[in-house]
Amino acid sequence: MARLNRTAARLMRQYNAHACTDVTGFGLLGHANNLAACQKADVSMVVHNLPIIAGMAAASAHLGGAFGLLRGTSAETSGGLLVAMSRTDAAEYCKALEATSSSDGGGAAWIVGVVEAGSRSAVIADKPRIIEVNAAGNTE
Known part of the structure; x- marks a missing residue:
């Protein structure tokens, strides 16, 4: 909610983005599932990295995982964008977005997973890397 998506x-x-969705009420996993289901090819999205607000992994553990944060199923309000593109383009896209000032809508960006041949679904990897993000959008 801190930046425009323009x-x-x-x-x-x-x-060269192939697809995009905003991450909101269905959480990262729900929106990745929707994106995979709409592709022309039979693909699956595998999420290896979960960017979350700093301190929330500990809070989630304290609450017994009740809100699905570490499973990618927590509802979000303007949780960011999930964009599908080639790995090379994704790395360059993240660099370009991070090089743009936050007042112009730029900021931190992460490659959260991969697209592979599959069954039009998405999964969170068994032990995803948790990326703790502070209020300024920086990793800790």
Whole structure:
């Protein structure tokens, strides 16, 4: 909710995005499932990295995982964008977005997973890497 998506959208065109969705009420996993289900090819999305607000992994553990945060199923309000593009384009896209000032909609970006041949679904890896993000959008 801290940035507009205008810059991210402009850069998506420049870096050949294949698909995109915002991450909101269905959580990262739910939106990745929706994105995989809409592809022309039979693919699966495997999420290896979970960017979350700093301190929330500990809070989630304390609450017994009740809200699905570490399973990618927690509902979010403007949780960011999930963009599908080639690995090379994704790395360059993240660099370009991070090089843009936050006042222009830029900021931190992460490659959260991979797309592979599959059954039009998404999964969270068994032990995803938790990326703790502070209020300024920086990793800790």
